[in-house]
Amino acid sequence: xxxxxxxTTRLESVDSGKSVYDAVEKMVDRRIRSLLVRFPGSDLEDxxxxxxxxxxxxxxxxxxxxxxxxxxxxxxxxxxxxxxxxLRDAAELMERxxxxxxxxxxxxxxxxxxxMMDAMAAMLILRARGEHVS
Amino acid sequence: xxxxxxxxxxxxEKEVVQDMDDHIRLLQDGCRAFHEALEHNDHNRMRRVKxxxxxxxxxxxxxxxxxxxxxxxxxxxxxxxxxVELVDQVFDLLEYAAVCYLxxxxxxxxxSEASRVAFLNEEMCGMLRITLQAMTAGxxxxxxxxxxxxxEKRVDDLKFDLMKDARAxxxxxxxxxxxxxxxxSRLCSVSDLIEDASDHLGVISSIIK
Numbered sequence: 523x524x525x526x527x528x529x530t531t532r533l534e535s536v537d538s539g540k541s542v543y544d545a546v547e548k549m550v551d552r553r554i555r556s557l558l559v560r561f562p563g564s565d566l567e568d569x570x571x572x573x574x575x576x577x578x579x580x581x582x583x584x585x586x587x588x589x590x591x592x593x594x595x596x597x598x599x600x601x602x603x604x605x606x607x608x609l610r611d612a613a614e615l616m617e618r619x620x621x622x623x624x625x626x627x628x629x630x631x632x633x634x635x636x637x638m639m640d641a642m643a644a645m646l647i648l649r650a651r652g653e654h655v656s
Numbered sequence: 657x658x659x660x661x662x663x664x665x666x667x668x669e670k671e672v673v674q675d676m677d678d679h680i681r682l683l684q685d686g687c688r689a690f691h692e693a694l695e696h697n698d699h700n701r702m703r704r705v706k707x708x709x710x711x712x713x714x715x716x717x718x719x720x721x722x723x724x725x726x727x728x729x730x731x732x733x734x735x736x737x738x739x740v741e742l743v744d745q746v747f748d749l750l751e752y753a754a755v756c757y758l759x760x761x762x763x764x765x766x767x768s769e770a771s772r773v774a775f776l777n778e779e780m781c782g783m784l785r786i787t788l789q790a791m792t793a794g795x796x797x798x799x800x801x802x803x804x805x806x807x808e809k810r811v812d813d814l815k816f817d818l819m820k821d822a823r824a825x826x827x828x829x830x831x832x833x834x835x836x837x838x839x840x841s842r843l844c845s846v847s848d849l850i851e852d853a854s855d856h857l858g859v860i861s862s863i864i865k
Contacts, residue, residue, distance in 0.1 A: 527779075531772065532817055643806045650803035651786060 523653075525612050526605040528644040529626045529634030535560050536571070538593035542580050545571055545592050556623060558632065559596040565632040569596030570623070602627045605634060609644045612636055668727040672736070673792050675719045679743055680788060682712040684781035686750050687846070691774035694757065694767065705754040709747045716744045735860045742853040743784075749842045749849060750777075756839035760832050763825050769818045770843060773811055777846045780807045784850055784857075791861050804854040811847040818844065 535558040536545045545557050559569040571592055579595040580587050601619060603612055605626040612624055616638065626634040686708040693701035719740050723733045762770075787800040822840055827833035 527775075530813075531768070643810075646799070647783070647803045647806060650783065650799045 523609045523644055523648060524605070525603060525607045525609060525624070525626045525636050526634065528609065528640050529605065529636045530640065531634045533558050533632065533635060535568075536592055538562075538569070538591070538596065540592050542571075542576060542587040542590045542592055542595065546576055546587055549573060549576075556637075558600075558625070558635070559592050559598075561593070561598075564630050565627070566599065566602065566630050568600055568632065569593075569598035570600050570625075571596045572622070600625045600632075602632065603636075604628075609636075609641065609648070613641050613645065616641060668722065668725075672719055672722050672727045675715055675722070676736075676740060676743075676788060677785065679712055679715045679719065679740065680781060680785040682708055682715065683743060683747055683750075684778060684785060686712070686747060687774065687778035687781050690750055690754060691771060691778050693754075694762075694774050695771040697762070697767075699758060702754050702757055706751055709751040712744065712747050716740055732860070732863065735856070735863060739853060739856045739860065742849060742856055746781075746846055746849045746853065749846050753839050753842035753846075756835045756842065760835045760839065762839075763822075763836070765825065766818060766821055766840075769814055769821065770840070773814050773818065773843055773847075776807050776811050776814075777843075777850070780804060780811075780847055780850045783807065784854055787854055787857050791857050791864075797858055797861050801854050801858055804851055808847045808851045811844060815844040 534548060534552055534554055536548060538559050538561045545559075548557060549555065556570055556572040559571050561567045561569060575595045575597065576587065579585075580590050601615070601621050601623075602625045603615060605628055607626075616622070616624060623635055623637045625632050626636060686705050689701050689704045689708065692698065693705070720737050723736055727733075728736060783800060783803050787797055787804065790797055790800055818840060822836065825836075827836070
């Protein structure tokens with residue numbers, strides 16, 4: 523099973539110049555925990571902002587989310603892997619790098635995101651198919 | 657194990673189980689043809705779905721006849737028949753979606769997401785077949801059924817996005833819009849019925865135990 527089979531292809535994003543509050547609104551409305559942060563240039567210049575970033579870097583520090591720009595707290599560069607990477611390898615990468623999501627790329631274009639939940643679901647399907655490694 | 661536990665005439669039951677497996681395999685072939693046809697806008701391949709549905713219909717009739725001619729213990733026959741009917745209903749949905757597709761100019765803006773749903777439907781059929789095989793081998797179905805539910809949830813997520821995108825498409829002709837809506841509705845309902853079929857295998861498995 524490859525990353526593209528289980529990634530989420532609909533990428534929710536926010537421009538790097540927007541405020542953290544704009545990002546938070548989007549995350550709440552869409553019920554998601556992270557957003558791709560679009561920086562000028564190619565997709566590989568993009569970053570990611572997570573609920574964890576918002577809490578630790580802004581709210582918990584008493585900063586005003588309307589005054590902090592997304593670009594100030596976004597993590598860059600993003601972890602990008604080939605969409606054709608086997609899922610098992612992707613899961614190993616997540617563990618090795620301590621990241622909860624990997625962006626799937628087709629060349630220099632981001633085409634999807636594989637979250638920890640996606641990876642877990644895919645692994646459970648592999649188990650059900652009898653293809654897991656014990 | 658399943659067969660040994662339940663039957664008097666083993667050959668007859670084996671034949672039915674083989675036919676049930678073939679029935680789902682045909683459904684999977686149909687879903688694959690549908691997925692490829694949708695992805696590449698290949699009308700000839702989409703017509704293949706109708707042919708496969710007819711083949712599957714013949715197998716369905718054979719299975720039900722064999723069951724009521726005496727295969728399996730009587731209390732299991734309605735449950736097995738219901739399972740076969742559920743698989744048949746999935747095929748009906750798929751065929752109707754194929755007919756709708758052939759009758760409209762499908763918007764390219766929906767193709768990628770719709771193809772993804774079709775791909776997941778195909779994968780679900782594969783998992784349903786694995787579930788049936790596991791049941792006939794007397795194995796626990798818990799993990800197989802969870803895998804099917806996972807697929808179903810993913811289709812559900814895509815369904816809302818697809819419907820949202822569809823609403824943005826300008827419709828000039830009522831019937832064109834109606835058929836597009838029918839197409840999307842059928843495409844996204846396939847997974848619900850496969851999940852029902854999988855749940856029914858769970859019921860049969862519980863009865864056997």
